[in-house]
Amino acid sequence: MVAAILNLLIGLILFFLPSLFTMGQAMSQNVFIVAPLTLAFSIISMWEVNRSVRFFNVVTGAWLAASGFVLPTQYLLPRVVCGLAGACIFLLALIPSKTKQNYGGGWMSLFQKHPPHDSPKSNQ
Amino acid sequence: MNPVAGGKHKADWETGIRAYFQQLPHRYELYNTTGAHDKESLRYWLNNWKPDKVVAIGGDGTLKLVAEVLLHSDIPLCIFPAGSANGMARELNVATTVDGCLETLFYGTPRKIDVLRINGTEVCIHLSDIGLNAQLVKYFEENDVRGKLGYAREIFRVLWRKRLMQLSIRRDDKTMVRNAFMVVIANAGVYGTGARINPIGDLHDGLFEVVILRKLSVVELLKMLFLNRPFNPEKTELLQAHALTIRVKRKAYFQVDGEYLGKTQQVEAVIDKAALTLIFPPADREESRQRLEDDMGKETKGLKQHSRSGVPPGWDYNPSEWGQRVPLLVIAFIGFLIAAYLSAYQMGLIHEVWEPFFGRGSAEILHSPVSRLLPIPDAVLGALGYLTDLATGIPGGTRRWYTKPWLVIIFGIAVGPLGLASILLVISQPVLYHHWCTLCLISALITVLMISPAMDEMLASLQFLHRVKRKGSSVWKAFWGLHA
Numbered sequence: 001m002v003a004a005i006l007n008l009l010i011g012l013i014l015f016f017l018p019s020l021f022t023m024g025q026a027m028s029q030n031v032f033i034v035a036p037l038t039l040a041f042s043i044i045s046m047w048e049v050n051r052s053v054r055f056f057n058v059v060t061g062a063w064l065a066a067s068g069f070v071l072p073t074q075y076l077l078p079r080v081v082c083g084l085a086g087a088c089i090f091l092l093a094l095i096p097s098k099t100k101q102n103y104g105g106g107w108m109s110l111f112q113k114h115p116p117h118d119s120p121k122s123n124q
Numbered sequence: 125m126n127p128v129a130g131g132k133h134k135a136d137w138e139t140g141i142r143a144y145f146q147q148l149p150h151r152y153e154l155y156n157t158t159g160a161h162d163k164e165s166l167r168y169w170l171n172n173w174k175p176d177k178v179v180a181i182g183g184d185g186t187l188k189l190v191a192e193v194l195l196h197s198d199i200p201l202c203i204f205p206a207g208s209a210n211g212m213a214r215e216l217n218v219a220t221t222v223d224g225c226l227e228t229l230f231y232g233t234p235r236k237i238d239v240l241r242i243n244g245t246e247v248c249i250h251l252s253d254i255g256l257n258a259q260l261v262k263y264f265e266e267n268d269v270r271g272k273l274g275y276a277r278e279i280f281r282v283l284w285r286k287r288l289m290q291l292s293i294r295r296d297d298k299t300m301v302r303n304a305f306m307v308v309i310a311n312a313g314v315y316g317t318g319a320r321i322n323p324i325g326d327l328h329d330g331l332f333e334v335v336i337l338r339k340l341s342v343v344e345l346l347k348m349l350f351l352n353r354p355f356n357p358e359k360t361e362l363l364q365a366h367a368l369t370i371r372v373k374r375k376a377y378f379q380v381d382g383e384y385l386g387k388t389q390q391v392e393a394v395i396d397k398a399a400l401t402l403i404f405p406p407a408d409r410e411e412s413r414q415r416l417e418d419d420m421g422k423e424t425k426g427l428k429q430h431s432r433s434g435v436p437p438g439w440d441y442n443p444s445e446w447g448q449r450v451p452l453l454v455i456a457f458i459g460f461l462i463a464a465y466l467s468a469y470q471m472g473l474i475h476e477v478w479e480p481f482f483g484r485g486s487a488e489i490l491h492s493p494v495s496r497l498l499p500i501p502d503a504v505l506g507a508l509g510y511l512t513d514l515a516t517g518i519p520g521g522t523r524r525w526y527t528k529p530w531l532v533i534i535f536g537i538a539v540g541p542l543g544l545a546s547i548l549l550v551i552s553q554p555v556l557y558h559h560w561c562t563l564c565l566i567s568a569l570i571t572v573l574m575i576s577p578a579m580d581e582m583l584a585s586l587q588f589l590h591r592v593k594r595k596g597s598s599v600w601k602a603f604w605g606l607h608a
Binding site for chain 2: 032033039043044047049102104105106109110115116117118
């Protein structure tokens with residue numbers, strides 16, 4: 001949950017990065033694409049039942065970190081900031097968090113041969 | 125089970141019962157009445173199954189049918205009121221929910237009750253009458269509109285065509301002559317409408333009552349419906365008997381326990397003491413709930429929660445509970461208001477749009493080519509999306525994740541893509557137009573906030589369908605709530 005909140009804050013900050021730094025069109029547009037995605041995945045993963053949605057932020061974080069080197073820009077600072085932000089998002093998305101409630105095995109149970117929600121001992 | 129009783133599909137009852145028994149050691153069989161040779165079929169199956177208890181799921185007619193088969197058998201009969209007229213269930217104060225009925229089935233008290241033998245062949249366990257109400261039953265049976273609406277329509281027809289009967293009542297070698305609109309031969313006391321026609325009715329006293337409605341009076345009707353005060357004998361006469369014979373000068377409408385039996389000139393009624401064992405609701409419902417929880421133990425804890433409070437197996441809460449859905453519906457409504465406001469601006473109904481932060485940002489975004497990609501403005505589409513959320517989020521009870529999976533899944537689909545579209549629109553604002561729109565951002569935030577709370581309910585429904593599939597039952601029927 002804390003990791004999701006931190007990623008949400010980073011997502012919010014990303015919205016303002018193009019206004020804070022001169023970063024070139026490609027970089028700023030990339031940030032404007034990544035920011036809402038990070039924000040949305042963070043919000044969705046705050047609910048325990050969809051906690052695994054955080055893994056989408058592994059992708060957005062990795063891409064943001066890499067984009068500083070892949071996308072053309074003549075400025076160093078935006079590269080560093082995007083690299084750091086992306087790394088933070090990436091790492092925070094990997095942090096597992098405890099779930100306090102049971103959801104019959106969650107989404108994965110739909111693909112399991114012996115799902116927890118169909119066990120006689122479910123809810124124990 | 126009478127599958128057509130009450131003008132409502134019995135899917136909720138059947139689904140609830142199946143879910144309840146899913147992991148219990150008890151075995152049950154379901155017999156659907158067809159209207160043809162039901163009595164003979166029921167006798168055959170009861171002989172084969174040799175049940176400990178029998179449940180009649182339907183109205184008074186269904187109850188009568190099952191009761192006739194079980195008479196003097198000592199097999200307790202439980203009532204699940206699922207018909208248009210559920211007079212006997214009302215008499216016994218039987219719960220109207222599946223859970224409440226199942227509680228009665230397990231922890232109710234079996235007690236012998238008297239029944240009436242009418243004309244030597246018919247059995248009456250509740251109320252039988254000649255005149256107005258029987259006429260109503262006849263009209264209702266002919267009517268193609270079922271349920272309460274059907275009854276209401278026919279009441280007007282009956283009152284319009286009411287006829288005073290001339291009749292003689294022979295009891296204990298004495299004969300009395302009366303003019304009346306209706307005569308009730310009452311084993312019980314209360315009609316399914318709640319009207320207490322027989323205030324001294326007792327199912328165990330070895331007697332039945334005859335109620336003679338000599339005059340139609342609003343005051344008497346109010347007494348029956350609400351006041352529970354003695355009738356005025358000049359208008360409503362009350363007799364007790366072990367046996368009697370009623371003769372009517374001109375043939376009159378006649379019904380027994382909600383079943384119209386044609387016109388008749390003579391009715392003979394005799395009490396048959398302690399002939400049927402009925403299961404009465406537990407006196408202390410809280411205690412029975414506790415007993416049920418204790419008895420079912422840990423092994424079936426999940427099932428207990430599933431059937432009792434709608435908690436899906438393996439879950440700790442019920443995602444269809446109103447506490448879960450109402451916040452979602454409130455923000456969907458706020459989203460709808462925002463989208464409707466933006467729609468009004470896009471359609472030119474208002475000329476200014478509220479924008480506190482980004483100057484002309486909202487105007488630029490709301491008139492951008494992307495907003496006009498479809499035949500209708502994107503805000504209108506958003507408003508329709510929110511309306512769909514509300515239309516699919518409000519209906520259904522707290523068990524809709526298994527009683528109406530189709531509704532829950534449409535709800536989930538409506539919320540999911542709306543959220544996705546909002547994220548894409550948020551991305552398009554700075555990338556394509558270098559502007560922001562405050563209300564569009566708030567609307568996008570609302571749709572994203574709605575995703576997870578909607579998805580948990582959808583997960584519960586999908587897990588339910590998964591279980592149905594694993595058991596080899598029809599997922600299609602389960603999806604439409606027809607089978608569990």
